[in-house]
Amino acid sequence: MRDTVTVTGMIVQxxxxxxxxxxxxxxxREAGRxxxxxxxxxxxxxxLCACTVLFTxxxxxxxxxxxxxxxxxxxxxxxxxxxxxxxxxLCYCSYFAEMARYFTRENLEAPxxxxxxxxxxxxxxxxxxxxxxxxxxxxxxxxxxQGEMLELFQCLECGDTGARTVYLSAGGLVxxxxxxxxxxxxxxIPICLSGDALYTVQxxxxxELERLYxxxxxxxxxxxxxxxxxxxxxxxxxxxxxxxDFIQ
Numbered sequence: 001m002r003d004t005v006t007v008t009g010m011i012v013q014x015x016x017x018x019x020x021x022x023x024x025x026x027x028x029r030e031a032g033r034x035x036x037x038x039x040x041x042x043x044x045x046x047x048l049c050a051c052t053v054l055f056t057x058x059x060x061x062x063x064x065x066x067x068x069x070x071x072x073x074x075x076x077x078x079x080x081x082x083x084x085x086x087x088x089x090l091c092y093c094s095y096f097a098e099m100a101r102y103f104t105r106e107n108l109e110a111p112x113x114x115x116x117x118x119x120x121x122x123x124x125x126x127x128x129x130x131x132x133x134x135x136x137x138x139x140x141x142x143x144x145x146q147g148e149m150l151e152l153f154q155c156l157e158c159g160d161t162g163a164r165t166v167y168l169s170a171g172g173l174v175x176x177x178x179x180x181x182x183x184x185x186x187x188x189i190p191i192c193l194s195g196d197a198l199y200t201v202q203x204x205x206x207x208e209l210e211r212l213y214x215x216x217x218x219x220x221x222x223x224x225x226x227x228x229x230x231x232x233x234x235x236x237x238x239x240x241x242x243x244x245d246f247i248q
Contacts, residue, residue, distance in 0.1 A: 003063065003064070004061050004062065004063045004072065005030075005031075005061070005062055005063070005064070006059055006060070006061050006062075007026065007028040007029065007030045007031055007034070007059070007060055007062065008028060008029045008030065008058075008059050008060075008114070009026040009027050009028030009029060009034070009057070009058075009060060009114060010026065010027050010055060010056065010057045010114060010117055010118065011024050011025070011026055011051075011052060011053065011054055011055060011056045011057075012025050012026065012027045012033075012054075012055075012097040012100055012101055012117070013025040013054070013097065013101065014052050014053065014054045016042060017037070019042075020039075020040050020041070020042045020043050020046075021037060021038060021039050021040060021041060021042065022037070022038040022041040022042060022048075022052045023035065023036070023037055023038075024036055024037075024038055024052050024071065025101060026060060027097075027100050027101070027104060027110060027113060027114050027117055028060075028110065028114065029109065029110065029111045029114050030109060031106065031107055031108075031109070032104045032105050032106055032107060032108040032109060032110040032113075033100075033101055033104040033105060033106055033110070034062070034069055034106060035068060035069065035106075036060075036062055036068065036069035036070060036071040037068060037069070037070050037071065038052045038070075038071040039070065041071075047073065048071060048073070048074065050074075050076060050079070051071075051073075051074025051075075051076055052071070052074070053079060053081075054083075054097075055079070055080045055083060055093060055097070055121060056074070056076055056078075056079045056080075057076075057077050057078045057079070057080075057118060058074055058075050058076040058077040058078070059074065059075040059077070060073070060074045060075075061073040061074070078118075080093075080121055080125060082125060083121075083124075083125070088131060088247070089124050089125070089131065091243065091246040091247045092124060092131050092134065092135060092247055093120075093121055093124055094243045094246070095135070095241060095243040095244060095246075095247060096117060096120055096121070096135075096138055097117070097243075098241050098242065098243045099138075099139070099142055099241060100113050100116075100117050100142070102239060102241070103142065103145075103146050112145045112209070113142070113145060115209045115210075116138065116141055116142060116145065116209055116212075119209050119210060119212055119213065120134060120137075120138045120212075120213075123212075123213035126213075128213070129213055129216070131247075132222070132226075133217070133222060134213065135247075136222075136225060136226065136229050137204050137212060137213065139229060139233065140201065140204050140205065140229065141204055141205065141209075141212060143232075143233075143236065143237065144204075144205045148236050148237070149205060150166065150168070150171055150172035150173075150232065151171060151172030151173060152166070152172055152173055152198065152201055152202060152205065153173070153202060154173065155173050155174055155175040155178055156170055156171060156172050156173060156174055156178075157174060157175070157178035157181075157182070158175060158177070158178055160175045160177075160178075162175070163175040164192060164193050164194070164195070164198060165179065165190045165191070165192050165193070166190060166191040166192075166193060166228065167179070167185055167188050167190050167191075168188070168191070168231060168232060168235050168236075169184070169185070169188045170182075170184075170185060170188070174190075191227070191228050191231060193224065193228065194221070194224060196217070196218075196221050197221050197224045197225050197228070200215070200217055200221060200225060201225065201228070203215060
């Protein structure tokens with residue numbers, strides 16, 4: 001008899017195969033990203049039909065075969081069905097899912113990635129923040145979870161907490177005094193952040209995930225952070241996500 005495992009997770013990709021089956025990818029707390037086959041899930045009377053819908057969150061039972069997992073049952077906790085009625089929201093959430101799939105691996109726990117994905121979709125559904133701001137927040141926090149964030153709390157050289165200038169080549173904030181002493185930074189193009197912009201980034205990096213989207217910023221600060229985000233990701237995330245074609 002095959003051993004069955006139970007995982008908490010979310011369907012981050014779902015595609016039809018054969019006549020009645022589905023292949024799904026789950027982002028799970030216990031085992032990271034898992035690919036599984038759901039036999040007969042496309043039959044209208046299948047018990048797997050509802051729990052293999054994209055962005056379904058819940059508990060899933062699987063057994064591991066020689067080459068792959070098979071999904072045998074699911075208990076739905078939240079399904080975000082309204083996403084299917086909002087094209088823009090669906091495109092953004094598809095991008096969030098693609099980024100989560102890019103960073104996670106099979107058999108490596110991903111509790112923070114899963115919670116981030118869950119609270120982000122809830123923020124999209126709540127509609128209290130514009131989608132571009134949710135995207136920027138998600139990207140910065142995901143990079144922080146992966147250990148790819150810059151030092152944005154103090155000068156890298158002297159520890160001055162009043163530093164406001166980011167040097168991507170150095171890996172974070174460098175105060176004006178230290179920058180003047182570093183010949184390697186002479187040809188760098190710094191990013192000067194206002195106090196409000198820097199505080200917002202610091203909040204995004206440190207807030208409890210359940211309260212991550214509990215803030216608002218002005219259009220000017222958003223534009224400032226948008227420039228920072230674009231240059232930062234271009235340097236530290238050299239990957240082209242296909243779903244971005246639908247939201248740019």
